[in-house]
Amino acid sequence: MKKSVQTKCFGYPKIGENRELKKALENYWGGKISKEEFIASARRVNLSRLEKQKSAGIDLVSSNDFSLYDFILDLSAMFGVVPERFSGPDDDFDTYFSMARGNDSAVACEMTKWFDTNYHYIVPEINSGFELRKNRPLESHKWARENAGIDTVPCMVGPFTFLKLAKGYREKDFNKLLFELSALYNKALKELEQAGVKTVQTDEPALVLDLTGEEVDALIEAYKILTKDLKELNIHVQTYYESLSAYETIVKELPVDGIGLDFVSNGENLENIRKYGFPNGKKLIAGVVSGRDVWKTDYEETVNLINELTGLTCRKDLIISNSCPLFHLPVSLANEKGRLDDELLRLLAFADERLEELETIKDIVNNEKLLPQNNFEQIRQKFKNPKVFNELSGIDEDNIGRAEKFNVRYQKQQEILNLPLFPTTTIGSYPQTPEVRKTRAARKKGEISKQEYDAFIRTEIKKVIELQEKIGLDVLVHGEFERTDMVEHFAQKLDGFAFTGNGWVQSYGSRCVRPPIIYGDVSRPEKMTVDEIVYAQSLTQKTVKGMLTGPVTILNWSFSRKDIPGKEIAFQIALAIKQEVADLEKAGIKIIQIDEAAFREGMPLKQAKQKHYLDWAVKAFKLTNEDVKPKTQIHTHMCYSEFNEILGSIHAMDADVISIEASRSRGEIIEVFEKINYDQGIGLGVYDIHSPRVPSVREIESVIDGSARAIDRRLFWINPDCGLKTRGYEETVPALENMVLAAGRAREKAMAVNS
Numbered sequence: 001m002k003k004s005v006q007t008k009c010f011g012y013p014k015i016g017e018n019r020e021l022k023k024a025l026e027n028y029w030g031g032k033i034s035k036e037e038f039i040a041s042a043r044r045v046n047l048s049r050l051e052k053q054k055s056a057g058i059d060l061v062s063s064n065d066f067s068l069y070d071f072i073l074d075l076s077a078m079f080g081v082v083p084e085r086f087s088g089p090d091d092d093f094d095t096y097f098s099m100a101r102g103n104d105s106a107v108a109c110e111m112t113k114w115f116d117t118n119y120h121y122i123v124p125e126i127n128s129g130f131e132l133r134k135n136r137p138l139e140s141h142k143w144a145r146e147n148a149g150i151d152t153v154p155c156m157v158g159p160f161t162f163l164k165l166a167k168g169y170r171e172k173d174f175n176k177l178l179f180e181l182s183a184l185y186n187k188a189l190k191e192l193e194q195a196g197v198k199t200v201q202t203d204e205p206a207l208v209l210d211l212t213g214e215e216v217d218a219l220i221e222a223y224k225i226l227t228k229d230l231k232e233l234n235i236h237v238q239t240y241y242e243s244l245s246a247y248e249t250i251v252k253e254l255p256v257d258g259i260g261l262d263f264v265s266n267g268e269n270l271e272n273i274r275k276y277g278f279p280n281g282k283k284l285i286a287g288v289v290s291g292r293d294v295w296k297t298d299y300e301e302t303v304n305l306i307n308e309l310t311g312l313t314c315r316k317d318l319i320i321s322n323s324c325p326l327f328h329l330p331v332s333l334a335n336e337k338g339r340l341d342d343e344l345l346r347l348l349a350f351a352d353e354r355l356e357e358l359e360t361i362k363d364i365v366n367n368e369k370l371l372p373q374n375n376f377e378q379i380r381q382k383f384k385n386p387k388v389f390n391e392l393s394g395i396d397e398d399n400i401g402r403a404e405k406f407n408v409r410y411q412k413q414q415e416i417l418n419l420p421l422f423p424t425t426t427i428g429s430y431p432q433t434p435e436v437r438k439t440r441a442a443r444k445k446g447e448i449s450k451q452e453y454d455a456f457i458r459t460e461i462k463k464v465i466e467l468q469e470k471i472g473l474d475v476l477v478h479g480e481f482e483r484t485d486m487v488e489h490f491a492q493k494l495d496g497f498a499f500t501g502n503g504w505v506q507s508y509g510s511r512c513v514r515p516p517i518i519y520g521d522v523s524r525p526e527k528m529t530v531d532e533i534v535y536a537q538s539l540t541q542k543t544v545k546g547m548l549t550g551p552v553t554i555l556n557w558s559f560s561r562k563d564i565p566g567k568e569i570a571f572q573i574a575l576a577i578k579q580e581v582a583d584l585e586k587a588g589i590k591i592i593q594i595d596e597a598a599f600r601e602g603m604p605l606k607q608a609k610q611k612h613y614l615d616w617a618v619k620a621f622k623l624t625n626e627d628v629k630p631k632t633q634i635h636t637h638m639c640y641s642e643f644n645e646i647l648g649s650i651h652a653m654d655a656d657v658i659s660i661e662a663s664r665s666r667g668e669i670i671e672v673f674e675k676i677n678y679d680q681g682i683g684l685g686v687y688d689i690h691s692p693r694v695p696s697v698r699e700i701e702s703v704i705d706g707s708a709r710a711i712d713r714r715l716f717w718i719n720p721d722c723g724l725k726t727r728g729y730e731e732t733v734p735a736l737e738n739m740v741l742a743a744g745r746a747r748e749k750a751m752a753v754n755s
């Protein structure tokens with residue numbers, strides 16, 4: 001049977017090959033270009049992405065997957081989900097950016113992580129009802145037809161996922177709101193049908209989360225409303241990041257024309273098709289090239305998969321696509337030639353290369369072409385390090401951890417450290433002034449020598465040690481002036497990591513990150529932080545904390561390998577960090593902080609898998625410091641507040657002191673701590689570093705009093721809620737001064753109670 005596979009692409013990166021959208025946004029916000037100029041550059045970016053997909057030969061190109069800031073914010077604007085505080089005389093365009101970034105009179109909408117990715121979306125705030133203000137998918141379709149000559153598949157996040165990610169409504173109102181919203185989707189879809197659009201994609205990644213029976217029922221009901229009276233228009237529901245939950249019911253009963261499944265994240269969707277089949281009347285959109293990892297697709301495996309799928313479902317037509325939106329990948333490898341190692345380059349694929357892969361696979365399958373040969377395995381072998389392998393096999397997983405119990409250790413530590421009650425400290429970084437950034441950039445370009453640069457960093461360290469002494473903090477830090485980024489800094493010093501020149505991916509709005517690529521076994525060729533920390537310690541009688549990034553965070557903020565499990569990579573990194581911890585201890589450093597800012601980010605979406613992840617993540621962290629002496633104090637830091645469900649694991653990390661962000665949802669956090677009786681050292685952030693506001697002594701005092709209910713005062717540390725690098729000294733100095741005064745007040749009160 002001759003096959004006729006078609007290719008489809010959705011969620012192609014929006015920021016532009018050279019971050020043109022980012023630059024245009026920043027110029028527009030900064031008043032350097034007009035609104036018209038801004039829109040013109042955004043359109044150029046969008047046009048070029050459409051044209052690229054077209055010229056690659058993609059059969060079904062999506063539209064409406066471009067956005068000026070965030071695609072969830074687009075939907076909020078489309079359906080009139082605009083909080084009252086933004087209802088002013090502004091036009092829609094200004095309101096849109098005000099919701100994202102705040103304005104003089106209204107704070108921005110909350111931003112949070114999109115599923116288990118590093119993308120952040122603007123959380124919809126449902127206050128009153130919905131209204132269809134603007135049919136964006138329709139506009140995008142028209143625009144693409146007129147400007148790129150493409151009959152696109154408009155896409156938008158579906159009502160179920162949209163509502164699941166929104167806040168501001170009561171759980172019991174979920175169905176009612178879902179049905180109301182679905183009716184408006186229906187209205188928009190009818191307009192699309194009338195305009196001659198053939199297919200629309202609704203993205204429903206929330207269907208891979210654990211779903212209750214009631215939720216599945218509501219979903220099906222909602223799609224009955226959404227598709228009501230549609231005749232010609234095809235609706236394709238796209239799921240991704242994991243396997244579809246409630247597979248059997250949803251594929252059979254969801255009243256749509258096609259269902260997209262992710263076959264890259266794991267084998268569960270395939271397993272479900274083997275078990276339950278796939279309904280005849282529906283199109284299967286098979287996500288076969290990864291939207292998330294940077295490794296070339298294995299053609300042999302993929303062609304086998306496609307053959308199995310066509311066989312199992314008795315069909316010759318199949319749509320193949322990316323497994324999830326491509327915007328998690330950098331745009332193109334073209335700019336990396338000469339920058340990345342040639343052999344490594346041969347193993348990689350970014351968004352543009354995914355388009356080529358889809359076309360190649362289509363060609364192989366439809367025209368019965370031979371599989372191209374490659375030597376990938378040979379190259380991969382070269383990136384392995386037998387020494388790392390041996391060390392890894394020596395780990396006794398069931399016995400990772402420190403020899404003495406927390407209570408015993410902590411007492412020894414506090415004696416040696418000679419700290420007052422309520423010790424004060426900071427999270428590590430101090431303001432990165434324009435001068436610091438300029439000097440780092442100059443070093444990178446080779447404009448200044450290593451000696452000059454090191455001397456500059458030392459001067460900065462000296463200044464910040466003096467400053468902290470003057471402010472009166474108890475435990476000092478070196479300020480992290482030598483680091484651009486807490487992961488990149490370590491990745492650059494470790495073997496097994498590579499760095500792109502232009503591998504940017506959107507984190508939110510105009511913010512992009514350039515994750516390192518873990519391509520080989522990780523090891524530490526030499527000391528990474530000891531010089532700076534020892535220098536800082538030499539300048540003061542007070543204790544200086546060593547400052548490292550933890551293995552789980554380094555892993556979660558990098559593109560990682562696919563040929564070995566994440567756990568193994570985390571353990572490799574942990575062994576490297578462990579060596580650094582040992583060297584710091586040997587050099588006389590008494591407190592070492594190992595940041596795990598992204599500890600929670602790698603958590604699988606389905607509950608059944610979370611335990612396994614948390615189990616190895618905790619072990620990886622413990623591995624880094626299991627051999628330190630009882631008197632050496634280990635700190636860690638996490639910067640988010642939704643950790644209620646992982647509190648057990650945080651405790652199991654067995655850090656002597658943990659500092660966490662708590663300023664945004666304080667009440668909730670204190671409640672949790674009251675309940676579980678957390679019995680190790682803890683510093684709940686006493687003020688929010690995300691804004692330039694200076695908190696008063698009073699304010700900080702009341703925060704401390706509030707948390708003192710829940711936490712034993714002998715374990716109570718006082719610190720801001722995250723690093724200070726994005727702040728200026730103008731606000732940082734008075735804020736820290738107030739924090740120290742508030743700590744003093746807390747001590748006085750504690751003494752008064754005692755006497």
Ligand code: GLN
Pocket residue numbers: 427428429480486547595597637638639722723724725
């Ligand atoms: N030590 C880091 C800093 O202070 C921690 C950053 C973070 O938590 N994201 O900047």
Ligand code: ZN
Pocket residue numbers: 427597637638639640661721722723
């Ligand atoms: Zn933080």
